[in-house]
Amino acid sequence: MPINIAFYVHHHGSGHLMRCLAISTLLTDCQITFLGSRLAAYSSLIPDSINCIELPMDTPSSADRHYAEGNPVEGLHYAPLNVEGQRQRTALLTEFFNRVSPLLFVVDVSVEVALLARLSGVPTIVIKQHGNRQDLPHQLAYQSAEVVLAPFSPMMKQEETPWLANKLVYTGGFSRYPLQVNSRSGEQANRAAVLVGAGGTSLDATFLIHIARQAPDWIFEVVGKLAGSTTDCVPTNVIWHGQLDDPRLILERCVLVIGNAGHNTVMEMAALNKRFIVIPEQRPFEEQLIKATILDQLALAYVVHPHELYQTNWPAVLTATAAREPHWQGIVDEEATARAAQLIRQTYGSIYNSGDYSLSADSNSAVEGSRSN
Incomplete structure (x- = not known):
């Protein structure tokens, strides 16, 4: 049975895509799908082995004659009414959820997409970002997730509520560049x-x-x-x-x-x-x-x-x-992307009850050791 891992890639900036690429390249035994808007702009960076589903933007256009922001919804960040692009992207997402199973969905990042996946019965891993995210929509997204993945070092953590801290895993920071202890020679x-x-x-x-x-x-x-x-x-x-x-x-x-x-x-x-x-x-x-x-x-x-x-x-x-001499030690971890990939495999295995996808004892310990205390 194939290991289906999908990533929702937010379109703002390039950081979400680069993060998803860094992790997915280590999931070589999995069938990977990226879903997001404006993925085509980065087609030269995305390997052919990754299936891409382009989602329309969920912002109103001149064709949306009945568009309205609608009444505020306390549990959502963005819920406009009568936007054709939003209807289309929701249909594409739910069609994918219906067609691909078993599936683990990594959301980087969107409260609404994470909740839509949960409502569709699809388990998620939600990416944690810095910021004031104690609002209800973020709390609902984090609660709905199997795991909340923080792609940075515990040195950079913020104070979290106890229940979130218990399901939050810090993988360590990672970059497309190899770690350099001394990069002064060519300056x-x-x-x-x-x-x-x-x-x-x-x-x-x-x-x-x-x-x-x-x-x-x-x-x-x-x-x-x-x-x-x-x-x-x-x-x-x-x-x-x-x-x-x-x-x-x-x-x-x-x-x-x-x-x-x-x-x-x-x-x-x-x-x-x-x-x-x-x-x-x-x-x-x-x-x-x-x-x-x-x-x-x-x-x-x-x-x-x-x-x-x-x-x-x-x-x-x-x-x-x-x-000044910077001291970045501990912010980036050479094992961080591997730890993130291991966490995804471990979560998949625990949900779908397959020992084939579980981590080794050493890998499992590395992930558990990255949890917030």
């Missing part, structure tokens, strides 16, 4: 990388021109798709690389990195042991703000808030950050 002084995320950022062309003029002794290597013009009055100490599939060589030669507090960005900084200036962007449930606060408390990053970008003494901040 060039006064050279900074700027990572412009895909999920919305205040690091636009206007700001980058501002910081480059304020710190003319520095070279800024900019990676990502920028908002604003990059052609007018560009300082000579700015290098625009645009969107790159892998900026590792740039990151390794820069003495520090400026970026947002997206999960994958933080994990990449940890893996490469980089000095980091973090700009936490506004996200639902204050996800990036809380993550940046944790990094500040652990002395892993210098925090500059978006409203401070044009009031900051950048030459002083750059110099001070370059003089």
Whole structure:
């Protein structure tokens, strides 16, 4: 009997997809399906062995003449009325649930999708993110899950309610980059990388021109798709690389990195042991703000808030950050993706009563040892 594992991949930014890819590549004995919107945009990164089901967006279009936000539903985050895309995606999801069985569904992330799976009788593993998520919808999603998987180190945990702590498993942080204890040999002084995320950022062309003029002794290597013009009055100490599939060589030669507090960005900084200036962007449930606060408390990053970008003494901040030696030890774990894959197999085996899918004693202990106390 095939081992069917499906992942719901949220479309905001690229972090959810990269996380699902990292885990699924270790489930080589399973039949993997990704379900999500805008998966086609990342087709070059998704192996042919993964079945992809493209879901329409659940936001209203001009064709939705009877669209209404509807009365608030306390247990859901998003429940509009009369949106054709929402009806279609729900139909595709439930058709998949009906057609593929037995199935374990990993939700990264959506309260509504997690609850729809539970209502359809499909067991789930729900991914935990940072942020203020004590609201009723999140609590319902976590309660509905067999396991709640936190893809980061217990060093970065938040205070949780006892019942959630008991079903929460910290796999450790993981990154597409191998862990580097010492990445200093190729660094060039006064050279900074700027990572412009895909999920919305205040690091636009206007700001980058501002910081480059304020710190003319520095070279800024900019990676990502920028908002604003990059052609007018560009300082000579700015290098625009645009969107790159892998900026590792740039990151390794820069003495520090400026970026947002997206999960994958933080994990990449940890893996490469980089000095980091973090700009936490506004996200639902204050996800990036809380993550940046944790990094500040652990002395892993210098925090500059978006409203401070044009009031900051950048030459002083750059110099001070370059003089710091980061200590990211324990944030990224080389066994984290394997631990996540083991947890998925263990959960599948416990639900479907198959010893073939259970973990070995050593693997089981590793997962159990990652539970919150």
